[in-house]
Amino acid sequence: SYVLTQPPSVSVAPGQTARITCGGNNIGSKSVHWYQQKPGQAPVLVVYDDSDRPSGIPERFSGSNSGNTATLTISRVEAGDEADYYCQVWDSSSENWVFGGGTKLTVL
């Protein structure tokens, strides 16, 4: 089955840029979606189809996808961005939706 690999943790100072990666075999050929989950809350979609933002999501959140790596970029990081972030794709071979293991973003 298809595997998505995320770093367990990323740390960044307020105001700086955080980049969270999601690795997968030829992931650039798939549509990648990103979710933010704060403690005790349900996940929230922050980026879909590699780089589109749902309404209400700040422009500071952006995404890219090429080759074997997709990236969620959070510019001008704020304390409120501290959360777990998950990437997700549809795997046509297994006909399953697949999530990455998640990355905990810490704002220093």
Place this chain on the structure above:
Amino acid sequence: EVQLVESGGGLVQPGRSLRLSCAASGFTFDDYAMHWVRQAPGKGLEWVSGISWNSGSIGYADSVKGRFTISRDNAKNSLYLQMNSLRAEDTALYYCAKESGGGRGAYFDYWGQGTLVTVSS
């Protein structure tokens, strides 16, 4: 406003059954595929099962195939998950999620708050 409200979770012994429900409102329920996603305590997200708008297409994760059954009642705007032969490793918070995008680009644009299932003797 889209709302998804799960119910039916609880403490159950290994080998027993449980049925989860998800009540949907704020959108045209029978226009969208729906899914169940779970999260074990302190762990990541795991897709469990999905069902198309007309129940014509259904899928399961290998971890639950043959034990769980997803269904929906469009007249009642409700999604269900029948869980049989429960195991300790099924212990998790179960989320109901609405699909959007369609096809290979499908994603989950709304989630409920989840219902907790604990499998223990």
